[in-house]
Structure formats: structure tokens, C-alpha cells
Amino acid sequence: MNDAVKRHEYDVVVIGAGGAGLRAAIEASAMGVRTALICKSLLGKAHTVMAEGGIAAALGNVWKEDNWKVHFRDTMRGGKLLNHWRMAQIHAQEAPDRVLELEEWGALFDRTKDGLILQRDFGGHRYARLAHVGDRTGLEMIRTLQDHAVHRGIDVFMETTMFRLLTEDGRVSGAIGYDRQKGELALFHAKAVVLATGGVGKAWKVTSNSWEYTGDGFAMALEAGAELIDMEMTQFHPTGMVWPTSVRGLLVTEGVRGDGGTLKNANGERFMFKYIPEFFKAETADNEAEADRWYEDKTNRRTPDLLPRDEVARAINAEVKAGRGSPHGGVFLDIASRRSAEYIKRRLPSMYHQFMQLAGVDITKEAMEIGPTLHYIMGGVRVDPDSTQSTVPGLFAAGEVAAGMHGANRLGGNSLSDLLVFGRRAGLYAAEYAKRLARMPLLDEQQVSRRSQEILAPLERRGGENPYALHAELTDTMQDLVGIIRTADELRQALTRIDSLRTRAARCAVASGRVYNPSWHLALDLRTMLLCSEAVTRSALLREESRGGHTRDDYPKPDPDWGKKNVVTRLRDGQVELRTASLPEAPSELRALLGEEKPSAKVAVPAGAE
Amino acid sequence: MPTVKVNVFRGDASGGELKRYDVPTDPGMVVLDVVHRIQATQEPDLAVRWNCKAGKCGSCSAEINGLPKLMCMTRMDTFEEGEEITVTPVKTFPVIRDLVTDVSYNYEWAKTIPAFKPKPKEADGTRRMYQDDVERVQEFHKCIECFLCQDVCHVIRDHEEDKAGFAGPRYFVRLAALEMHPLDTNDRTELIRQKYGLGYCNITKCCTDVCPEHIHITDNAIIPLKERVVTSTYDPVGWALRRMRGKPATLAAGEPEPPSA
Numbered sequence: 001m002n003d004a005v006k007r008h009e010y011d012v013v014v015i016g017a018g019g020a021g022l023r024a025a026i027e028a029s030a031m032g033v034r035t036a037l038i039c040k041s042l043l044g045k046a047h048t049v050m051a052e053g054g055i056a057a058a059l060g061n062v063w064k065e066d067n068w069k070v071h072f073r074d075t076m077r078g079g080k081l082l083n084h085w086r087m088a089q090i091h092a093q094e095a096p097d098r099v100l101e102l103e104e105w106g107a108l109f110d111r112t113k114d115g116l117i118l119q120r121d122f123g124g125h126r127y128a129r130l131a132h133v134g135d136r137t138g139l140e141m142i143r144t145l146q147d148h149a150v151h152r153g154i155d156v157f158m159e160t161t162m163f164r165l166l167t168e169d170g171r172v173s174g175a176i177g178y179d180r181q182k183g184e185l186a187l188f189h190a191k192a193v194v195l196a197t198g199g200v201g202k203a204w205k206v207t208s209n210s211w212e213y214t215g216d217g218f219a220m221a222l223e224a225g226a227e228l229i230d231m232e233m234t235q236f237h238p239t240g241m242v243w244p245t246s247v248r249g250l251l252v253t254e255g256v257r258g259d260g261g262t263l264k265n266a267n268g269e270r271f272m273f274k275y276i277p278e279f280f281k282a283e284t285a286d287n288e289a290e291a292d293r294w295y296e297d298k299t300n301r302r303t304p305d306l307l308p309r310d311e312v313a314r315a316i317n318a319e320v321k322a323g324r325g326s327p328h329g330g331v332f333l334d335i336a337s338r339r340s341a342e343y344i345k346r347r348l349p350s351m352y353h354q355f356m357q358l359a360g361v362d363i364t365k366e367a368m369e370i371g372p373t374l375h376y377i378m379g380g381v382r383v384d385p386d387s388t389q390s391t392v393p394g395l396f397a398a399g400e401v402a403a404g405m406h407g408a409n410r411l412g413g414n415s416l417s418d419l420l421v422f423g424r425r426a427g428l429y430a431a432e433y434a435k436r437l438a439r440m441p442l443l444d445e446q447q448v449s450r451r452s453q454e455i456l457a458p459l460e461r462r463g464g465e466n467p468y469a470l471h472a473e474l475t476d477t478m479q480d481l482v483g484i485i486r487t488a489d490e491l492r493q494a495l496t497r498i499d500s501l502r503t504r505a506a507r508c509a510v511a512s513g514r515v516y517n518p519s520w521h522l523a524l525d526l527r528t529m530l531l532c533s534e535a536v537t538r539s540a541l542l543r544e545e546s547r548g549g550h551t552r553d554d555y556p557k558p559d560p561d562w563g564k565k566n567v568v569t570r571l572r573d574g575q576v577e578l579r580t581a582s583l584p585e586a587p588s589e590l591r592a593l594l595g596e597e598k599p600s601a602k603v604a605v606p607a608g609a610e
Numbered sequence: 611m612p613t614v615k616v617n618v619f620r621g622d623a624s625g626g627e628l629k630r631y632d633v634p635t636d637p638g639m640v641v642l643d644v645v646h647r648i649q650a651t652q653e654p655d656l657a658v659r660w661n662c663k664a665g666k667c668g669s670c671s672a673e674i675n676g677l678p679k680l681m682c683m684t685r686m687d688t689f690e691e692g693e694e695i696t697v698t699p700v701k702t703f704p705v706i707r708d709l710v711t712d713v714s715y716n717y718e719w720a721k722t723i724p725a726f727k728p729k730p731k732e733a734d735g736t737r738r739m740y741q742d743d744v745e746r747v748q749e750f751h752k753c754i755e756c757f758l759c760q761d762v763c764h765v766i767r768d769h770e771e772d773k774a775g776f777a778g779p780r781y782f783v784r785l786a787a788l789e790m791h792p793l794d795t796n797d798r799t800e801l802i803r804q805k806y807g808l809g810y811c812n813i814t815k816c817c818t819d820v821c822p823e824h825i826h827i828t829d830n831a832i833i834p835l836k837e838r839v840v841t842s843t844y845d846p847v848g849w850a851l852r853r854m855r856g857k858p859a860t861l862a863a864g865e866p867e868p869p870s871a
Contacts, residue, residue: 042659043717044755045667103737106726106791108744108751115738133748139666140751147784151725158717181706210661244638250664354664357683359638468650511655515622516707519654 005176005185005452010036010155011434012427013175013190015162015217018046019138019419020399020426021196022145023098027427028194029152033434035427036188037149038157040180040212044146047198047210048419051138052253052350054120054130055420056413057095061116063127063298068092070126073593075414076586077279078124078308079378079407080548081563081594082230085586086385087405091414091421098420099131107144109133121258124308124411126283127298128258135253135348141416160186162216163524164451165193165224165395166443172224172394173441176451180521183514185452189443191434194388194426195221195397199377200532202471202525205479207374208240208251214525215532217401221381222531222571226390229403229566229581231532232539233378233549235410236484238263238312240373242330247358249373252333252351254412256368257305259347260295261335263316264367265324271331272304275315280307310409310548313372317484320371330371336364372484376415378406378549379539382568387429388422394433394441398426408548458523464509467522474501474529482537487553491541498537502530534576539567542578614686616644617696618656622707628696635686641697642670642681645709657708665822668756672709673698678758678820700761716757719777723784724801728793739792750787750831752823755780759817759827765810776807779817779827786831789838799842802835811836 012028014021017039025037039046058071071092076083099117103109109131110118119128133140149156162177166187174189197217201209218228239252257263265271273291276284284304285291291303305312316331326332335344341364345352348363355361355368380403381390388396399419406414458467481494505526510519545559546552565580586594614635617628631648642660649656661667663682670681675696689695703711732738759779760766766773777785785802788794802808817827825831 041661041667041669042713045661045669047661049667049754050662050664100737104728106728106788106794108739108748108791111739111741111744115740116736133751136666136752139754143751143753143755147720147726150721156717181710181712210663210667212661245636246639246643247663350666357665358640358685466650466654468654472650511653513655516657516710517655518649518657 005187005448006179007187007189008036009189009440010034011190012036012192012194012430013038013188014194014196014427015175016046016196016198016399016401017043017156018048018196018198018399019141019145019416020423021046021194022142022149023420023423024194024196024398024427024430025154026145026149026152027424028431029154031428031431031435033431036155036157036190038160038162038188040159040161042158043156044142046142047212048138048142048416050208050210050251051141051416052135052251053122053255053258054132054137054413055095055099055141055416056122056125056129056411057099057131057417058092058129059096059099059117059119059131061112062119066127066129069593071095071129072590073595074125075411076407076594078411079409080558081407082233082547082566082583083407084385084404084584085590086584087422089590090385090425091405091418094421095417098417098424102141102144102420105144105148107140109140120255121295121306122254122412123257123306123312125413126302130258130413132255134346135255135350137416157186161521161524162188162220163455165220166447166451167224167392168441168444170225170392171441172392173443175220176448176455178455180516183517185455187448189440191437191440192394192396192430194430195381195395195401196399196423196426197401199380199400200529200536201374201377203474203478203529203533203536204374205475206240206249206372208237208249209374215528216525217397218380218535219528219531221390221392221395221397221401222535222569224392224395225571226392226395227382228380228535228569229382230408230539231377231379231535231569232543232567233408234374234536235309235376235378235549236313236372237375238309238316238372239333239370240375241359242326242369242371243328243359250354250358251373251375252368252370253348254309256333256335256348256351259335259343260338261333262303262305262338263312264332264334265319266326267324269324270305271319271324272307272312272315275311275318276304276307277311280311308409308411313484314551316372326369328369330369332367333370334367336366341365376400376410378408378410379403379536382566386425388426389429389433396426396430398422408550455524458508458510458520459512459514461507461509464507465504467505467508467510467519467526470501470505470508470526471522471529474498474526474533477501478533482533482540485551485553486540488541491537494537495534495541498530498534505530531576535569538576538578539569542567542580612691614644614689615694616648617694618645618648618708619698620653620656620708621705623705626705626708628698637687639686640682641674641684641686641695644686645681645697657706657710659710666754668754668822671700671756671758671761673700673761678761680756680758680822683822700757702761702763702767703757713757715773716755716760716778716780719781720784722805723781723788724796724798726788726791726794727796729795737793743792746830747787747790747792749825750783752825753780753783754823756822758820758822762816762820764814764816765807772807772810776810779811779832781806782808782811782835783825783827783831786835789835799838803839803843808832808835808839
């Protein structure tokens with residue numbers, strides 16, 4: 001077997017070419033360092049392209065009252081105060097500049113009457129804050145970054161998957177993986193590596209994520225000695241399609257509710273009024289009239305349809321369990337009866353087409369059927385809030401793969417801005433790090449040869465397990481046992497199953513041939529998905545409270561002590577090891593912005609729904 | 611739902627053939643689901659490119675019964691019961707394996723297009739553009755780069771030799787987006803005429819017909835670009851203005867000049 005390795009040398013290697021990776025590569029190359037951008041898919045196809053509703057930034061174009069302090073407050077409260085305060089602060093302060101910068105690079109956002117960038121309402125944001133282009137904001141963002149990047153002298157390696165990081169004395173020296181098109185091994189010798197690899201949604205059955213979301217960055221970071229935090233914090237987006245089965249999980253933008261859509265159960269009841277938690281009571285409308293007035297007049301309290309995603313997802317879950325769901329096991333999302341057909345088609349064109357073409361549903365005439373879908377991982381690589389450097393020197397992380405910014409729950413719209421703000425910082429600090437380094441780190445040829453053998457191993461086995469079947473078993477396990485509502489018993493069962501799947505995955509055999517062989521790719525991705533699934537499940541078992549994207553049926557309340565702790569995951573001798581660490585406390589002037597006390601009330605579940 | 615008969619191209623750069631599969635289907639399935647089912651249960655190495663499965667990323671382009679389409683947006687219930695379905699890779703680009711083709715032609719053209727260059731900001735430091743003005747260009751920004759318009763375009767579909775002098779409909783859309791951008795100041799008219807080969811297009815509208823985003827490629831991008839080229843090249847006022855403004859972007863020495871617009 002040909003195990004020749006194609007070798008490249010760069011100062012900064014960025015892995016992942018969604019919003020964070022592209023922005024990081026642009027910044028690194030602007031710093032004058034040799035920069036490579038590596039992506040699993042073709043350029044411009046990363047998951048950022050799927051983002052619909054908008055980019056959160058306190059531009060103040062629609063509501064003059066908005067500013068970074070309000071955005072900071074909303075982000076922290078939405079994250080149930082488990083966020084790293086400094087990341088939330090940097091994000092709120094820098095997001096407007098990053099959005100305006102996209103405009104300098106050619107992006108065309110929808111406009112206000114005065115010709116400025118229009119902003120729309122979204123869950124958990126006090127003011128209309130999301131810069132957007134209809135419901136295809138992610139496409140505008142990724143294409144703008146892509147078109148800007150191609151003129152920056154960045155070398156792009158498409159359809160190339162990175163498998164492991166390489167290290168010299170505990171600091172990064174590069175990464176090794178394979179070129180999907182040619183089937184060749186590819187080694188990137190580098191001074192610094194930026195992970196921008198997104199999350200691990202593909203470990204769940206119902207997810208809005210594409211095949212790329214296999215936790216490569218989490219696994220590579222862990223295996224290189226970095227720490228992850230709060231992997232139990234997984235976001236179930238409340239509104240995914242539920243029917244037909246083949247599109248189950250596909251995202252339905254929060255913009256539907258931002259633009260006036262409302263959730264209803266099988267009885268036609270706007271049920272969210274029953275699920276307003278104590279923590280958000282003061283700012284949430286408790287009657288339909290006030291909720292409807294809020295869209296036009298922000299002196300009213302916000303509609304509970306736009307509570308943060310964790311609250312809405314749990315409420316939908318409870319309605320379905322109580323027997324008040326829609327025919328295909330979701331609830332109804334109705335904008336047809338509330339806005340004109342012309343308005344819906346203008347504001348939500350891709351939702352209109354998505355439902356028309358894939359479900360045969362005209363959303364200007366009838367309600368959509370929707371239900372929760374695994375969408376985002378709040379947990380991830382523990383990073384320095386200013387530089388995005390992980391606990392491994394030379395390893396940086398930005399976007400979904402990094403943690404801290406969103407705490408226990410991410411607000412809609414805060415991801416695109418996160419990608420830009422921390423993508424830029426990752427590129428900047430990685431380039432500075434590379435410049436400071438006196439020499440290229442040394443490559444450990446034993447590491448190279450060991451990793452090369454691991455990559456090629458599935459191709460050399462015969463008669464083993466089918467990787468597709470193993471993947472299906474893993475997604476069933478995570479869906480059934482590590483879902484929206486968790487218990488210790490089920491989490492332990494999940495660990496047993498993950499353990500057995502790992503043994504079987506090590507015997508996985510694939511079809512022959514190295515050129516574009518998806519069975520080989522999946523066999524390798526199973527390894528990362530299994531490691532991430534174990535990290536999520538063990539972290540979920542350790543955190544004995546309910547907070548944000550982590551709900552324990554056996555510990556239904558937030559616990560103030562747990563609210564001060566991160567769950568830290570690392571590998572020791574190849575084994576997942578957990579501990580807790582104190583959450584850094586915000587300085588008093590920022591704490592003062594947060595207003596109400598930490599959450600103490602039980603997660604709201606109405607009578608009869610339990 | 612019944613079992614369907616699907617013919618899928620299996621092969622690589624050196625050649626290949628259609629192979630027939632019987633695939634059980636469920637209600638609501640799309641062609642991409644069927645291909646994935648073949649992969650998971652019969653042919654683990656069947657190569658197919660895909661990402662979003664929602665018509666937003668433009669990865670899963672193929673020819674379904676000879677028509678360029680996105681596999682993720684083609685529902686199985688649009689076929690007659692018992693109809694045989696044939697899935698082949700897009701024809702204009704070289705096959706890598708099975709349904710996956712080498713689309714680097716497109717990325718190479720993208721690199722050559724002169725970047726967006728905005729005019730100065732307003733006196734108050736803002737950028738003011740009005741919805742009516744941006745909407746025209748927003749239509750072009752809907753492009754998901756599925757390259758189906760490139761696949762169907764007869765200029766390059768059957769003429770490998772013309773690829774070097776013809777950027778194709780996708781890049782006419784991109785050029786139109788830049789040229790009509792309310793803030794852009796770069797002048798690409800000469801390049802559009804000389805380098806990108808707009809003159810080869812004889813507006814048969816095949817590209818518009820296959821665009822999954824329903825962009826009016828011919829009417830809103832190509833024809834206005836042709837008008838600009840004509841005005842700038844043959845209109846004496848345009849010619850004089852161009853002379854006064856200085857030298858616009860042009861061909862490098864030795865580059866061939868394609869037919870006029």
C-alpha cells in the first residue's frame with residue numbers, strides 16, 4: 001500500500017472554512033504569514049451557508065437604545081450566566097465592526113428606510129438586532145468571505161480532512177490527514193494551527209447538521225492535550241422540520257418567529273405562555289395581546305415564542321409528550337394566519353421554497369410542523385478569551401469548536417457574529433504566535449508514521465463491521481439516551497453502548513480504493529464522533545443540575561454551585577478524564593449590567609405536561 | 611412506498627458504466643436519500659458530494675434522467691410509478707469517481723475576477739443604500755454555486771477547447787453582481803468582453819431554466835452585461851469617458867481575444 005505523504009509547510013494552518021475559518025485565514029494572511037485553509041468540502045459549502053436568520057450586532061439602526069452592554073446582558077442571560085464574561089464582552093463590543101466590515105467587502109444586507117442595515121427580532125435579544133439578508137444570511141456571509149479570501153493569497157485545500165494534530169514537546173507542529181479526491185495522505189507542517197471545525201451534530205439522529213459535523217476539532221484538540229469545557233451543553237433548536245422523515249431535523253429559521261410566527265399545539269393553543277420560567281418572567285409578555293404589541297412597540301414585554309432556544313425546545317418536548325403534538329410528532333408553527341403571503345415570501349423566501357418543495361406545504365396558507373433538532377454544541381475547546389489560544393501552545397480555536405462564549409445556551413444570531421469576532425482574533429493571534437516563534441517546530445517522524453498507519457488501517461481490514469450501520473447505532477444511542485431530557489440511568493446506558501461501539505468501530509472494514517471512498521471517510525469519522533459522544537455523555541452525567549442546553553430529569557433545577565463551575569474534559573493516557581473548574585467571575589461593573597439574580601426557579605414545566 | 615429501480619453511474623476518470631439498483635423508498639424521499647440508501651446498504655464506496663440537504667449549499671448537483679438538478683431537491687414522488695431513474699454526474703466536468711466531478715474550472719475562474727472595490731463612505735461615516743437598489747444585486751447573491759448553469763451551457767458542455775476563454779453563466783452572474791453593486795467602483799467591462807467570453811453566449815436561456823435559485827441569469831445578468839459592453843465599446847461617449855478615466859482592467863499580453871458581445 002502506498003503510504004507516501006504529501007507534505008506542505010506554512011506558518012498558520014486553518015482547519016475548517018466556514019465563517020470562523022475563512023475569517024481567521026483572511027486575518028492571518030493580512031498579517032503577512034504563509035497561510036493555508038483546509039476544508040472537508042468544496043470552498044463555500046461549509047455549514048455557515050445554512051445559517052438563515054441573521055448576525056447579531058448592536059448596530060442600533062432600528063432601536064437607538066441598543067448598545068453592546070444590552071447585547072452583553074442578553075448573551076449572558078441567554079447562556080444562563082455560564083458564559084465566559086470576557087468572551088461575551090469582546091463579542092458584543094466587536095460584532096458591529098465585523099458586520100460593517102462585511103459590507104466593505106461587498107455584502108448586501110437588507111436595508112432600513114434610511115438606507116442603513118436592517119435588523120430583525122430574534123429569541124432572547126431585547127431589541128431587533130440581527131443584520132440579515134432575507135433568510136439566507138449565512139450564504140451572504142460565506143460568499144462575501146470566500147470572494148474576499150480568494151484575493152488574499154491564501155492557499156486553499158478543498159476536500160481535505162485533517163485527522164490528527166502533530167506536536168513537539170506539547171506544542172503544535174502541524175496536522176495530518178488525507179485528500180479525499182486523490183486519497184493521498186496530506187501533512188501540514190505548521191507553526192500554528194487554528195481549529196474552526198464546527199461541532200458534532202452528526203452523532204445525533206435528528207440534527208440540522210451536515211455530514212461534516214463529526215467533531216474532528218474536539219477530538220484533535222483532546223488528543224493533542226488540550227482541554228474541552230462544558231461538552232454537556234448541547235443546543236436543540238426548537239424548530240426543525242419533522243416531516244417527511246427524510247428531512248427530519250432540517251432547520252426552520254427562528255426568523256419565522258422573529259417576523260411574527262407563533263407556536264401552537266394540536267388544540268390551537270399558543271402554549272408558550274405556560275412555559276415562562278421565573279428567570280425571564282420580568283421581561284416576557286404573559287398574554288397574547290401584549291406579546292403581539294411587542295413586535296412594533298418595545299415598551300411591551302417580549303413574546304414567549306422568542307424565549308431562548310433551550311426554553312422553547314423543552315416546552316415543545318413537553319407538549320408533544322403530553323399528547324398535544326401535531327400528526328408527525330411536532331407542534332405547529334404558524335405564520336400564515338398572522339402575516340400576508342407577500343410579506344412571508346419576501347422575508348422568508350427559502351423557508352417558503354423549502355416547505356413547498358420538500359414537504360408540499362405552502363407556509364403562506366398553512367402552519368408548519370416543527371420539532372427540536374440538535375443544532376449546536378456550546379461546549380468545546382477551552383480557550384483564552386482574548387487570543388483564542390487553547391491550553392496547547394500554538395493551537396487556537398474559533399467558532400462552534402471553541403467554548404465559553406455562549407455558556408449554557410447560545411442565542412440565535414450570536415453564532416455568525418461569534419465566527420467573525422473570534423475568527424478574526426484566532427487568525428490575528430495565531431499569526432502573531434507564528435511570527436514570535438524563532439524556528440519551525442520539529443516534526444516527529446514517528447508520530448507521522450503512526451498517524452499515517454491509523455488513517456490507512458480501515459482500508460486494510462477485511463470482513464469487519466459496516467461503518468454506516470455503526471453510525472446509525474450511534475445516532476440512535478445519542479438521540480434516545482443523551483437527548484433534550486436526560487437521566488443518570490440513561491446516560492450510563494449510553495456510555496456502555498458507546499464503549500461497545502468503539503470496540504466494534506476499531507474493527508470497521510471499508511470498501512477498497514482510496515479515491516473518494518466515503519466508507520473509508522466515515523470509518524475515520526466514527527472515531528471522532530465516538531470520542532465526542534463519550535465526552536458529552538460523561539459531562540452530562542457529572543453536571544447534576546439543569547441549565548440551558550443540559551436538562552436532567554433527576555436534577556430539574558439550576559444549582560447555584562454548579563452555576564459557578566465548568567466541566568473540564570481532557571485525555572489522560574488515552575482515557576477521558578473529567579474535573580470541574582471555577583468559572584471566572586465578571587468584574588462588578590459588568591455584573592451590574594446583568595440585572596436579576598442567577599436562575600433559581602425550577603425549569604418551567606406546566607401542570608399536566610410532566 | 612414501492613421499491614424503485616435506479617441506475618447510477620459507477621466509474622472514474624478512466625470510464626465506467628451505469629449500474630442498476632433496487633431501492634426500497636419511504637414517503638417524502640428525495641433522490642439524494644436514495645443514493646445514500648444505496649451507499650449504506652449496497653455500495654459503501656458509492657461516491658457522492660453533499661452537504662446541507664436543503665438546496666442551500668449547491669453540492670449535490672447531478673443529471674437526473676438527463677436533466678441537471680440538485681439531488682436533494684428532487685423528490686421521488688415526482689416520477690411516475692415504475693419509472694426507472696438514472697443518475698449520472700454532471701457532464702461538463704471531469705469525473706473523479708461515480709457522481710463526484712472535478713469542478714476546479716469554476717474555482718479557477720473565480721480567482722481571476724477583480725475584487726469588489728467600494729467608493730468612499732458617506733460624510734457621516736455610514737454606507738447608505740436603499741432596498742430597491744440592493745434588491746437587484748441580491749438576486750445574484752442568491753447563487754449557491756451548484757454550477758448547474760455551467761453544466762448545461764452548450765458553450766462548454768460539448769466544447770472542452772472553449773473552457774479557457776469562457777467563464778460561464780455562474781461568473782456572468784458574479785460579474786453582474788459586482789458591476790451593478792451600488793458601492794463598487796471597479797470597471798470590468800473590458801475584461802467581460804475580452805477575457806470572460808460573454809460574446810460566446812447566444813442567450814438560449816438554458817442556464818436560467820436549470821437554476822435552482824430561479825435567478826434570471828440571462829435576462830437580469832447576461833443581457834445587461836452585453837448592453838454595458840456594447841455601450842462601452844462602441845458608444846463614442848463611453849469610449850471618450852474611458853479614455854479620460856484612464857486604463858481599465860484589460861487582458862495580459864498574448865491572451866486571445868474571443869468574439870465580441
